[in-house]
Amino acid sequence: MAESSISPRFVNMKALIGILAGAGASYGLYKLVSVSLRKSTTGALSESSEMSLQRGSLLTRLSGLDVVCAPRPAVRPSKGVDAAASAGDLEPQHLKMLLSCLQTSNDHEERCRILLTLGNASAFTVNQNLIREYEGIPTIAGFISDAAPEVRVQTLNTLNNLCMNIQNQEQLKVYIPKVLELIETSPVNSELQLSALRLLTNLSVTDNHQHLLKDSVKLLLSLLVVSNEALQVQALKVLVNLSSNPDMMDDIVQVQAPASLLLLFDPRTVPAVLVRLLTFAGNLKAWRPSAQVADELRRKPDCLFRLMLDESCGLHNRVLPLLSHPEEAIRLQAVRVFA
Numbered sequence: 001m002a003e004s005s006i007s008p009r010f011v012n013m014k015a016l017i018g019i020l021a022g023a024g025a026s027y028g029l030y031k032l033v034s035v036s037l038r039k040s041t042t043g044a045l046s047e048s049s050e051m052s053l054q055r056g057s058l059l060t061r062l063s064g065l066d067v068v069c070a071p072r073p074a075v076r077p078s079k080g081v082d083a084a085a086s087a088g089d090l091e092p093q094h095l096k097m098l099l100s101c102l103q104t105s106n107d108h109e110e111r112c113r114i115l116l117t118l119g120n121a122s123a124f125t126v127n128q129n130l131i132r133e134y135e136g137i138p139t140i141a142g143f144i145s146d147a148a149p150e151v152r153v154q155t156l157n158t159l160n161n162l163c164m165n166i167q168n169q170e171q172l173k174v175y176i177p178k179v180l181e182l183i184e185t186s187p188v189n190s191e192l193q194l195s196a197l198r199l200l201t202n203l204s205v206t207d208n209h210q211h212l213l214k215d216s217v218k219l220l221l222s223l224l225v226v227s228n229e230a231l232q233v234q235a236l237k238v239l240v241n242l243s244s245n246p247d248m249m250d251d252i253v254q255v256q257a258p259a260s261l262l263l264l265f266d267p268r269t270v271p272a273v274l275v276r277l278l279t280f281a282g283n284l285k286a287w288r289p290s291a292q293v294a295d296e297l298r299r300k301p302d303c304l305f306r307l308m309l310d311e312s313c314g315l316h317n318r319v320l321p322l323l324s325h326p327e328e329a330i331r332l333q334a335v336r337v338f339a
Contacts, residue, residue, distance in 0.1 A: 210248055
């Protein structure tokens, strides 16, 4: 008798996962405090700020809220089911069931599907709140250290969607050290690094938790000179966010920086990287240290201040050719740096 009562529950769970996993990418709706609190010149970035949506998709009809997307999975919804709409119809007991199954599952493929389903469900604020209330954030975050890389990636993607909620960010901030460790220990240019940086981008879009990332600046700068374009862009998004906060500047400018960073200030650098690099440099240039602080920083070997802000640095010569770059956004940011 007990067996017959349990079986439908797991049949429904598997159907639920199949339906919602087919909803497409993991989505996150971002409606935090207005980013307009920042000056447009500082360029503070969230992972949702550059997404474009297909006409007629579910998310284009949701009051114009910004969207974060993770890579599209190969899983397809059941025939005849409106998968995108199903994510919105998810009921509280389904979330409880999914979180329970996530805790008990020993199969990494099943964990990925459950995490993907929870990520799709987190496209909706009500589900973001419910997952927090059901203590789902610690449950999900526990898989940051899972043995399977694909589980770690999907965990980060799901947490990224859940962090589109100020109250959720209060819980997620405690995992910043683990996320940074994952970036440092993962293979360069891996999907793990990229997913981790996406999460840090959204956790750093407001000033609330940026102080927890002050020790990440050296790591982010090193990524700029060893990684591919996608990782460079993502690392720069975090650096732009941090440098938009004047209270972070003392920590940023004294970090040891690779000298080869200046080589990226070049017309041949990919525009998506170059415009963010110039925005970061412009934010640094807007900082005005006292004469005493500047003298102290000059005595720090290889620090970012000496590389990019000191009077004797070579940044101006590197930026001069960029004043005539064909991309207007690059020219505008180059003017900020050169002024």
